Amino acid sequence: xxxxxxxxxxxxxxxxxxxxxxxxxxxxxxxxxxxxxxxxxxxxxxxxxxxxxxxxxxxxxxxxxxxxxxxxxxxxxxxxxxxxxxxxxxxxxxxxxxxxxxxxxxxxxxxxxxxxxxxxxxxxxxxxxxxxxxxxxxxxxxxxxxxxxxxxxx
Amino acid sequence: xxxxxxxxxxxxxxxxxxxxxxxxxxxxxxxxxxxxxxxxxxxxxxxxxxxxxxxxxxxxxxxxxxxxxxxxxxxxxxxxxxxxxxxxxxxxxxxxxxxxxxxxxxxxxxxxxxxxxxxxxxxxxxxxxxxxxxxxxxxxxxxxxxxxxxxxxxxxxxxxxxxxxxxxxxxxxxxxxxxxxxxxxxxxxxxxxxxxxxxxxxxxxxxxxxx
Numbered sequence: 001x002x003x004x005x006x007x008x009x010x011x012x013x014x015x016x017x018x019x020x021x022x023x024x025x026x027x028x029x030x031x032x033x034x035x036x037x038x039x040x041x042x043x044x045x046x047x048x049x050x051x052x053x054x055x056x057x058x059x060x061x062x063x064x065x066x067x068x069x070x071x072x073x074x075x076x077x078x079x080x081x082x083x084x085x086x087x088x089x090x091x092x093x094x095x096x097x098x099x100x101x102x103x104x105x106x107x108x109x110x111x112x113x114x115x116x117x118x119x120x121x122x123x124x125x126x127x128x129x130x131x132x133x134x135x136x137x138x139x140x141x142x143x144x145x146x147x148x149x150x151x152x153x154x
Numbered sequence: 155x156x157x158x159x160x161x162x163x164x165x166x167x168x169x170x171x172x173x174x175x176x177x178x179x180x181x182x183x184x185x186x187x188x189x190x191x192x193x194x195x196x197x198x199x200x201x202x203x204x205x206x207x208x209x210x211x212x213x214x215x216x217x218x219x220x221x222x223x224x225x226x227x228x229x230x231x232x233x234x235x236x237x238x239x240x241x242x243x244x245x246x247x248x249x250x251x252x253x254x255x256x257x258x259x260x261x262x263x264x265x266x267x268x269x270x271x272x273x274x275x276x277x278x279x280x281x282x283x284x285x286x287x288x289x290x291x292x293x294x295x296x297x298x299x300x301x302x303x304x305x306x307x308x309x310x311x312x313x314x315x316x317x318x319x320x321x322x323x324x325x326x327x328x329x330x331x332x333x334x335x336x337x338x339x340x341x342x343x344x345x346x347x348x349x350x351x352x353x354x355x356x357x358x359x360x361x362x363x364x365x
Contacts, residue, residue, distance in 0.1 A: 017320065053299060058185065
């Protein structure tokens with residue numbers, strides 16, 4: 001093992017977090033390298049002193065757990081609904097985007113394929129050709145505007 | 155295999171399905187670690203209890219977003235760290251407002267900021283020690299905590315995570331979102347600072363080892 005690599009692994013080794021082959025290789029390197037041996041000794045002293053103070057306990061962990069339980073129960077109904085929607089969309093967003101893109105492609109294809117025919121008879125106006133009521137006088141032709149029923153009696 | 159011995163990944167998988175008792179197991183496994191980290195971060199017992207509680211509430215609510223069940227501890231610490239930063243911002247804002255509105259001679263420390271005595275009350279005491287040894291032990295613990303408290307926040311958090319909680323350098327880097335090299339350099343700087351402050355206690359340990 002190279003010295004630089006060994007120096008990187010010493011911190012984990014000192015707190016007992018190095019396992020397997022890396023640990024064996026480092027131990028072999030330490031036995032041959034006085035610099036690493038000295039560094040490891042300093043690290044282990046610090047680790048021993050700091051670890052000696054131990055972890056800290058909250059004043060009443062049981063009460064804390066009860067509060068956590070009650071807080072999570074209160075929000076459970078709302079969050080489960082949100083969660084369900086989130087889960088629903090997490091599975092469906094890809095198909096939904098795919099479907100939307102497909103619909104766009106189909107619409108574009110149809111619009112190109114079914115182009116309206118060119119104006120066949122230039123002697124009649126566009127409005128007349130399409131049987132539309134003139135925009136300038138929408139009530140000019142009551143029949144066309146749908147406001148009058150033609151008299152079909154003979 | 156009893157429930158206590160179940161790996162995190164299995165408990166997290168059960169908790170994700172809504173098994174509260176699995177989550178409770180995770181709470182008992184990690185609450186002291188989270189609390190220790192948060193206490194050192196905020197230097198306030200009361201605030202640390204609130205933030206620890208909020209950390210577990212947040213963890214339960216967003217458990218489904220945890221992708222790798224094995225990474226629960228690192229993820230939990232990330233949540234705790236974010237909440238600590240929020241709490242610090244809020245406290246800084248409240249301090250600024252109170253400094254602006256309340257005269258300096260009327261200001262009091264309500265949240266017990268910087269308290270070492272109440273902190274020591276929460277530290278597990280070694281029952282096997284005789285009274286004299288207990289006094290020495292408490293003195294040493296107090297000195298260590300004061301020395302850690304004097305470190306700058308970036309150095310303090312790597313020391314707490316690596317030395318007090320025993321996390322690997324990789325895990326610390328993941329929690330803090332910094333490169334491994336930065337963690338190593340911060341650890342080295344922190345160790346130098348601690349060595350200066352705690353030289354007496356380190357010598358005692360060295361003597362104990364050499365005997």
